[in-house]
Amino acid sequence: MDTITTNSRRSSECTNCHYVFKFFSKKRKCKICKNIFCKRCSISKKHYLLWPLKSCHYCLSCYQSKQQQSCIIFERRYTPEYNGEPESPLFQINNYSHCSDDLDEENLTNLISSKQYKQLMKNKVKVSSKDPLKEYAISSRIGDGGSVFRATNKKTGQEVALKRVKFQEKEQKTQILNEIGILQLSKHENIIECYKAFEYKSEIWVAVEAMKCNLTALIKDNYGRIPENIIGYICGEILKGLSWLHQEHRIHRDIKSDNILLSTEGSIKLNDFGFSVQLTCDNSSRKTIIGTPYWMAPEVAEGKCYGIKCDIWSLGILAIEIAEGDPPFINEPPMKAMAYITQMPAPQLGSQNRWSYFFTDFLSECLKKDPYERATACKLKKHPFIKNACTIGEFKQFLSDWERSRKELA
DSSP: HHHHHHTOOOBOOOOOOOOOOOOOEEEEEOOTOOOEESSSEEEEEOOHHHHTTTTEEEEHHHHHHHHTTTOOOEEOOOTTTTGOOOOOOOOOOOTTTTTTHHHHHHHOOTOHHHHHHHHHHHHOEEEEEEGGGGGGEEEEESSOOOEEHHHHHETTTOEEEEEEEOOOOOHHHHHHHHHHHHHHHHHTTTTEEEEEEEEETEEEEEEOOOEEHHHHHHHTTTTTTOHHHHHHHHHHHHHHHHHHHHTTTTTTOOSSSSGEOOOSOOEEEEEEOTTTTOBBBBBBOOOOOOSOGGOOOHHHHHOOOOOOOHHHHHHHHHHHHHHHHSSSTTSOOOEEEHHHHHHHHHOOSSOGGGOHHHHHHHHHTTTTTSTTTTTHHHHHHSHHHHTTTTOOOHHHHHHHHHHHHHHHHH
16 A cells, blocks of 8 residues: 555655656655655565565665664573583573674665765775886786786885786776775775776786785695684684675675685785675665676575675685685586575585584574575674684684695695
8 A cells, every 4th residue: 555655646755865756666665664765775575474465665774773673682502512611501692793883784874876986986096197117116926827916116115916907998997997996995904905006008007915825725725624713713804804894885796715815914804806896875786696606695696686795695605615625516517506506505514513503603694595684794793603713823823834834845
């Protein structure tokens, strides 16, 4: 009945984004605040009894408040043999998910417009037209046959990774500049820092923070042998970067081991923002099927509307990859793997007895197929699995032992 009533109001507009409705525009009346919203600024939920006939509509802010009120404090059995914890007949997870920043992550009412974002990029993002080789001296190539070099700033002596990208079409250039823009706007200790960008002779050069290696190298050399407390530390550091990114309403869309960089000081940083996107009030969700298939969330693989929660699924798959050496369905062709992701139940660890209850519970929170039920990065930072992770000193020791074993084998 709400939909019929609202469709008769020709001059109405969305309460949130102020989109002016046309005569046949789809409008929704929030069940709680009774205001009118467009499809992008509202959520439709099936009625629990009359689901074939009736749906309940909520605006995003009212729906979040409703979810917050229904948060349940629950108790679960705890087996003390993991991690040497003292015996206790009952362990209570007492609403670990509560976090003051959680509403900032999912609150879509404070999104900027596309016009504001373009203006922000224009004002803040700087690309020099000078020759980068006059400012940086290349010392060696990183990787095999790639276009990333280890270089040194001629004035300061600072070591950087210098990435060279050739573009032939305008679309390629736009994509590269978008990546540079998001990097320069994203200043966080768990996100790789972009020092400077150059556009010179149909090439774009980007000088970024130099790191030791990516996470893939660590996983390959320690195939299925990385301890659980180390996995917890890695996931915790990634969550710090994702939490900040999501509070800025940005989606990474390609979380995998190749795009996580490590340093000898124990820092862990997100890299490669080529697929990243900024959500805006006139485009608060995305439908593009993009990313790497094996780490792709079900809603992305199906081409449905998705938001920041797709990064959380990718983190869960990454955690399985660190634990077992490979992500699920890695031996399948990409298209078949995407079909399995959408049609089969959420993946689990192969040897359940080897891992603690905390780890399996953490994965179940990340790998919920319904993105609305999936935990946010802020909630997961408070999870006992992350709280029981190793310290930065222990992680540095693990890295130094690994480096020593690599040199011995070489």
